[in-house]
Amino acid sequence: MERPLLEDIRDRLDEFTATEKKAAHALMANYPVQGLGTVAQFAEAAGVSSPTILRFIGRLGFPGFAEFQKKLRSELESQLNSPLARSATLEDEQGGDPHVGQLLENVRETFAHLPRGELEGLIRLLADEKKTLHLIGGRFTDGLARYMAAHLRIVRSGVNHVAGQQGNWLDQLLGMGPKDVVLIFDIRRYQTEIVQFAEAAAKQGATVTLVTDSWMSPVGRIASFVLPARVAVPSPWDSSLALMAIAEVLIAGVTRENQQRAQERMQSLEILRNEIDPTTESRTTGPDV
Amino acid sequence: MERPLLEDIRDRLDEFTATEKKAAHALMANYPVQGLGTVAQFAEAAGVSSPTILRFIGRLGFPGFAEFQKKLRSELESQLNSPLARSATLEDEQGGDPHVGQLLENVRETFAHLPRGELEGLIRLLADEKKTLHLIGGRFTDGLARYMAAHLRIVRSGVNHVAGQQGNWLDQLLGMGPKDVVLIFDIRRYQTEIVQFAEAAAKQGATVTLVTDSWMSPVGRIASFVLPARVAVPSPWDSSLALMAIAEVLIAGVTRENQQRAQERMQSLEILRNEIDPTTESRTTGPDV
DNA sequence: GTCAGTTTGTAATGTTTGTTACAGGATTGC
DNA sequence: GCAATCCTGTAACAAACATTACAAACTGAC
Structure with missing residues (x-):
């Protein structure tokens, strides 16, 4: 029964x-x-x-x-x-946005077809504090790289968001070696600069990992971990929501993987922040350090 | 039937x-x-x-x-x-990640309780090319502001992502008036700088709009449009996925609202881009200009 | 209080349905 | 290549079903 x-x-x-x-x-x-x-x-x-x-x-x-x-x-x-189904049926009854439905479907399908090992493996790799992390995204996905870097920086050290002028990238590339991990967000159309960056990093021995759309960025050929996401929506744009969902699951995973150290860092940061800006209301626990 | x-x-x-x-x-x-x-x-x-x-x-x-x-x-x-119902019924079987389930539920609940008028009203406001748009986010949500700005910039003119050093913000605030619209992403803990920025903008006559969590940023008091999103997940962090979903629906809405102009701008940009960087493969249509 | 109209349940009916016995056909093992 | 076994469809059957005719009960008006 x-x-x-x-x-x-x-x-x-x-x-x-x-x-x-x-x-x-x-x-x-x-x-x-x-x-x-x-x-x-x-x-x-x-x-x-x-x-x-x-x-x-x-x-x-x-x-x-x-x-x-x-x-x-x-x-x-x-x-x-069930409450879940209720909200679903009630929504499309009173004309729920089909766009939202597609968004949900994308996220669901993305995780349904995500190789479980890839996700866990990438989390372990990103949680490794002996590695230095470099996050980079394309024209639209750079915001995701930024979002993820903002969180990871609190959980662990050695997190670098590769941003700004393309000229600056070269500096970052210079010191790369086997101790570096590059996480790339890239959806079509795949920017040549990103691909070049990935190839250069790989050539110097860095581990290249990729979050991309289902069509797969050319970076996929040289990447150790590839997480593909659904991006199609009824709009001229592609949706990066599933990419963001992957990013959040990765963040949560890395945090979980290294819980006590993450908490210590959060508290230290909290104290630091209060010393610098005493107007900010203080909380002893909680995520938003 | x-x-x-x-x-x-x-x-x-x-x-x-x-x-x-x-x-x-x-x-x-x-x-x-x-x-x-x-x-x-x-x-x-x-x-x-x-x-x-x-x-x-x-x-x-x-x-x-x-x-x-x-x-x-x-x-x-x-x-x-329907995709909506599928996501509701299928996710809890086949042992999907509970974190992912919560993410989906957040997005669904967010749109279920989003006042329809607010969404449509904000889209019309953002689509108005007579206004200048300023997007700004907090420590974690700035990536969202950046993401949204990257899209809106292609659809319309007068889009400004307020980023970088806090000192720079003052410059942006100086010229603000009734013709300016400020869209703020802010989740707890609400940063005082953001609140101050919003208040200053409002004082000068700009329209302040807000995408926030269910607890509501203090900016909500002075905002003309407020879109609250669910952020709770089984993790020390809050999830910004529902905020991003709102951002994407807004982007799609603004694009739809001003379709022919958006298409013209996309094509012009495409041509420009090809002239500057001929190595990039060209496509006559498509979103990723 | 009585009568007309409407509403409701009982009981009978004809049909459809689930069910089963059986035989032809396919498949596997020797 | 033969035989035994298992699988599958045809056809008949009995039970359950939707359906309908009819009478009782109720309601409201005069």
């Missing part, structure tokens, strides 16, 4: 026969609505006969089609009454 | 007889699941007899119970397949 039926079907997909799988797929493709009609409708949609449907739901553990539907309805009921 | 049945029932509630209303209420209380079982189940849940249910759905305009259910199922199908 507790486990979602959809998961059960997915896990046990191999137990079914060939035509039963057709039934399973038809149901999953339009879950759970496909199971709420008649057996004949279900059978037609799956391209099989009615008895096959019955055998399918029998193998799932239901004594009859009626019980199967009852389970579907009760699942649907609790799902639709 | 298009209008949601739930609305129809709500509107026409007075047309029904007393017991039919009981049926209507039972359906609305557990919509649409209650209508997907048998007539007898529906009748029992509503505390009426089966024929009353039939008369009820007959009055709704359906020739029979089967057609009524068909309508419910098709409604449910399209609703569950």
Whole structure:
């Protein structure tokens, strides 16, 4: 009664026969609505006969089609009454912005297809205080690099936001070596300067990592870690929201990875800040140091 | 076929007889699941007899119970397949990162409680080319101001990102008047410099607008438009993702509001860029000018 | 208080539906 | 290449279902 039926079907997909799988797929493709009609409708949609449907739901553990539907309805009921679903249905009822819907979908899809190892690996790399971090972004994504640098600087030392005139970049490139990690934000159209910077850094032995769109920046060829994000929205612009979500998860991850040191640094900074600007109201704990 | 049945029932509630209303209420209380079982189940849940249910759905305009259910199922199908609903239902299964779930929830809740008029009003204000725009953010949110400025600069003229040393701000403040619009990103803890900047700008007649967290920056007191966003996440940091989502919707809105001029500017910029840097591959259309 | 109109439930009905027995067909193992 | 097993669809069946006819109960008006 507790486990979602959809998961059960997915896990046990191999137990079914060939035509039963057709039934399973038809149901999953339009879950759970496909199971709420008649057996004949279900059978037609799956391209099989009615008895096959019955055998399918029998193998799932239901004594009859009626019980199967009852389970579907009760699942649907609790799902639709959850606060999360409520806000979702209420929104598009009263004309929720389709743009916002697409934004949410992008973030969700981005993390659904993000290789878990890549994310964890990059977090560990960024948390390594023996490395020096260099963050850089393109025309639009530089704000993200800046945002992330502002947080990481509080959590750890050796964080550098590569910004400003292109001429300055050369200075930063000069000292780079195996102890440096470069995190690049880059979406199309991929700026040649960024690519050149990445290539130069890699040539000097620095580890290059990349947060990009699904089409993948050319930097991806030389990067050790690549995190692709969805950017398409109903607008002439691409959306960087999913990139930002990745940035925030990275920030949280690095903070978690090095919790006690991060806290110490936060407190020291807090004290420093109060000494410099006593007008600012003080708080002993909290994030915004 | 298009209008949601739930609305129809709500509107026409007075047309029904007393017991039919009981049926209507039972359906609305557990919509649409209650209508997907048998007539007898529906009748029992509503505390009426089966024929009353039939008369009820007959009055709704359906020739029979089967057609009524068909309508419910098709409604449910399209609703569950919308990107909004998907993000709500799918995220908590397949063990997605709880942090990501919270991020999505924040964005959703933010827009659910955003006064529609405020958003539209602010977009119109930002789209007004007779005004000069000044964007400014705090320690962490300055990246957002930068991000938004980078886009708006392409869509329209007179966009200024107030950045750098605090001393420079004074210069920008000097010339301000009723023709200036200040858009401030500010989350706790609210920096006194930002508040001072806002107050000074307001005193000189500029329109002050604000994107902030739910606790509301003190700037809110003097702001003409205030858009609050959810920022809580399971991390010592606050999340600015919902602020960024607002920024992107604003960008898209301003672009839409002034489409032909934006396109002209994009093309001119494209040409300019190619003249300066011929190595960059050229595209005649597209966002990333 | 009575009558007309409306509303509601009971009970019967005809149909659709889920269900099952069975036979043809495919597949696998020897 | 044969046989045994498993899979799948056809067709018949019985139960559950939506549906309808009808009578009782209620309501409001005169």
